[in-house]
Structures are given as C-alpha cells and as structure tokens.
Amino acid sequence: MSVTLAVTSGKGGTGKTMFSVNLAALLAMNESRVLIIDLNTGLRNVDICLGMENQVIYDLSDVVSGLCPLRRAMIRDDRFECLYLISASQDVSKARISDSDIKKIIDDVSSDFDFIIIDTPPALGSDWQSAVICADMAVVMLTQELASVRDADSVDYRLKKLGVKKRCAVINRLKSENYGGGESCFPSLTEIFSMIHMPVAGGIVEDKNIHLSMNSGVPVVCMKDSYVIENFKRIFLRMLDVYYG
Numbered sequence: 001m002s003v004t005l006a007v008t009s010g011k012g013g014t015g016k017t018m019f020s021v022n023l024a025a026l027l028a029m030n031e032s033r034v035l036i037i038d039l040n041t042g043l044r045n046v047d048i049c050l051g052m053e054n055q056v057i058y059d060l061s062d063v064v065s066g067l068c069p070l071r072r073a074m075i076r077d078d079r080f081e082c083l084y085l086i087s088a089s090q091d092v093s094k095a096r097i098s099d100s101d102i103k104k105i106i107d108d109v110s111s112d113f114d115f116i117i118i119d120t121p122p123a124l125g126s127d128w129q130s131a132v133i134c135a136d137m138a139v140v141m142l143t144q145e146l147a148s149v150r151d152a153d154s155v156d157y158r159l160k161k162l163g164v165k166k167r168c169a170v171i172n173r174l175k176s177e178n179y180g181g182g183e184s185c186f187p188s189l190t191e192i193f194s195m196i197h198m199p200v201a202g203g204i205v206e207d208k209n210i211h212l213s214m215n216s217g218v219p220v221v222c223m224k225d226s227y228v229i230e231n232f233k234r235i236f237l238r239m240l241d242v243y244y245g
C-alpha cells in the first residue's frame with residue numbers, strides 16, 4: 001500500500017511543483033517506488049521539470065475518458081529505478097478529473113508504489129478538492145510573505161474540514177536576511193509559526209540552482225554534493241514524524 005502525499009498551497013507560485021519533483025526524485029534515488037501525478041489541468045509543469053515533456057503521449061484525461069489504459073499514461077523516468085509520471089492534460093476542454101476518478105486511479109496503482117505524490121492545482125476550487133481528498137497527508141508550501149502565510153493557514157483549515165488528517169507546512173524561498181523579520185516588512189519565522197496551526201516540516205532557501213533546475217529537466221537533488229539533498233532528507237524525515245505521530 002502506498003502513501004499518497006498532496007503538495008499544495010494557498011497562494012500560487014510557492015514551490016509546489018519544485019517540491020513535488022525533488023521529493024519524488026529524492027525518494028526514487030533511495031529506492032522507493034514513486035508515482036508523481038500532475039493534476040494541474042491546462043497548466044502542467046512536472047513533465048518539463050523532469051525533462052520528460054517529449055514523452056507525454058497520453059495524459060490523465062485520456063485515462064478518465066477511456067482513450068487509453070492507466071498504465072499507458074504512466075511514463076517511466078529512466079534515470080531512476082522506479083519513478084513514474086502521469087501528466088495532467090494541457091487541454092482544459094478535455095475530461096475533468098473528479099474525486100472518484102482520482103480515488104480509482106490511486107486504488108489501482110497503490111500496491112505498485114511506496115509513494116504517490118500529487119502536484120495539486122491552485123486552491124480551493126473543485127479540481128483542487130479532487131486532488132487533495134484522497135491524500136494521506138498534505139504538504140502546504142508557503143513563502144515568507146504575509147498573504148502566503150495567511151492563505152496557507154486557510155488551506156490547512158480547509159484540508160482539515162475535508163478530512164485530510166495529516167498536514168504540515170514547508171516554508172520556501174527563505175532569505176537569511178529576512179529570518180528575524182526585523183525592520184523588513186516580512187513576517188519573521190517566529191511570527192509565521194504563530195500564524196499557522198500545522199507543524200512546519202522545514203524550510204528551503206532561495207537558491208539560483210533550484211530555479212535553474214526547474215528549467216533544465218534535472219531535479220536539483222540530483223546534483224551531487226549539494227546541501228539540498230540533506231535539506232530535503234531532513235524535511236522528509238520530519239514529514240514522516242508528522243505522518244506517524
């Protein structure tokens with residue numbers, strides 16, 4: 001049985017896709033069997049971040065509409081032992097993915113994977129609800145901005161109402177000069193902790209290499225000797241702590 005992780009946020013552009021792709025790569029590098037599902041219909045990105053955009057022939061909407069079997073839409077990233085991607089459709093007029101579609105897909109592949117990672121669309125619409133409703137755990141990405149923190153807390157509340165029991169936050173794009181807030185207008189880390197109600201699994205600094213990797217098709221955790229690997233490992237261990245705690 002796999003564990004399904006939904007990577008989500010309140011505000012857009014907080015690093016959901018970045019985190020989904022790197023967590024998937026990190027787990028796959030450590031011999032976990034991983035499936036990453038991009039549920040951003042019309043605005044998919046994961047294929048590009050994994051350098052697999054030319055391999056997508058069938059997508060999730062094709063599976064749901066019956067055009068192809070599920071396993072034909074699963075593309076293997078051959079850099080890893082077991083990392084597969086199912087892309088969202090880039091065409092918004094194609095079949096909508098419902099809660100029950102996602103549930104069926106997860107049930108179908110659950111025994112083949114250790115982790116299913118869902119890169120969710122923007123909160124809090126019906127597509128978002130379908131993306132999170134089957135998750136065993138949600139990771140809420142936020143940045144060190146007031147609006148992002150408040151929106152993350154709203155999403156946390158909504159996830160709780162939807163029955164997603166295990167939830168944690170990851171603070172992305174941190175800049176050391178802003179940690180304490182101080183005279184800057186950014187909320188300090190202490191203020192962020194007091195504004196949200198879920199545990200924080202960790203932080204990720206603003207890093208040019210992370211930004212570049214999103215366009216190179218090579219997840220930044222694949223860069224040897226990078227501090228990023230250890231950082232993602234620590235975040236994942238704290239996520240497990242929340243999951244089993």
Ligand SMILES: Nc1ncnc2c1ncn2[C@@H]1O[C@H](COP(=O)(O)OP(=O)(O)OP(=O)(O)O)[C@@H](O)[C@H]1O
Pocket residue numbers: 009011012013014015016017018019040045122141172173174204205206207208210211212214
């Ligand atoms: N830690 C970081 N350091 C530098 N750049 C980052 C970092 N995290 C994310 N980015 C950059 O921020 C942008 C947004 O990241 P990403 O696409 O992962 O966000 P998202 O939450 O998935 O966005 P959307 O809401 O549009 O789906 C990208 O250009 C990415 O390269």
Ligand SMILES: [Mg+2]
Pocket residue numbers: 016017018040045119
């Ligand atoms: Mg995204």
